[in-house]
Amino acid sequence: MKNCIKCGAEMQDDVQFCPACGAPQQAQEAPQQPYYAQPQQPYYAPQQPAQVKPFPVFGLIGMIAGIVAVITTWFLFYLGIAFSIVGIIFSAIGMAKRNENRMPGMAIAGLVCSIVAIVLTIVSIILAFAVVGAMMGA
Numbered sequence: 001m002k003n004c005i006k007c008g009a010e011m012q013d014d015v016q017f018c019p020a021c022g023a024p025q026q027a028q029e030a031p032q033q034p035y036y037a038q039p040q041q042p043y044y045a046p047q048q049p050a051q052v053k054p055f056p057v058f059g060l061i062g063m064i065a066g067i068v069a070v071i072t073t074w075f076l077f078y079l080g081i082a083f084s085i086v087g088i089i090f091s092a093i094g095m096a097k098r099n100e101n102r103m104p105g106m107a108i109a110g111l112v113c114s115i116v117a118i119v120l121t122i123v124s125i126i127l128a129f130a131v132v133g134a135m136m137g138a
């Protein structure tokens with residue numbers, strides 16, 4: 001049981017409005033504001049919030065390597081594999097650092113391009129073996 005904050009009438013704990021005077025009772029309850037944790041600042045973060053975040057170099061290299069890999073894998077699949085691996089490594093580093101840098105999408109794009117390149121490389125190798133196998137069988 002609790003008492004109305006306005007008129008003092010007794011009422012159930014779960015009622016929203018006083019049955020005697022109709023006053024809303026939310027104010028009496030404990031405030032249910034969610035606790036918002038302060039975002040954890042990395043210890044190496046710059047103290048000036050106005051400072052511009054660095055350009056995502058790793059993400060950019062990863063994206064370029066991924067795009068080059070997608071193109072080269074059709075001609076030289078081993079070059080495609082090499083560029084894909086470079087792209088994945090740089091993109092992964094870029095992903096890890098994407099909160100420190102501008103344009104976090106750059107690393108994601110690099111990772112996607114590199115993974116697409118790896119898949120295309122595998123498909124082209126399978127196709128090459130399939131073609132060779134068909135020629136051998138003929």
Ligand SMILES: [Zn+2]
Pocket residue numbers: 004005006007008009018019020021022023
């Ligand atoms: Zn009341």
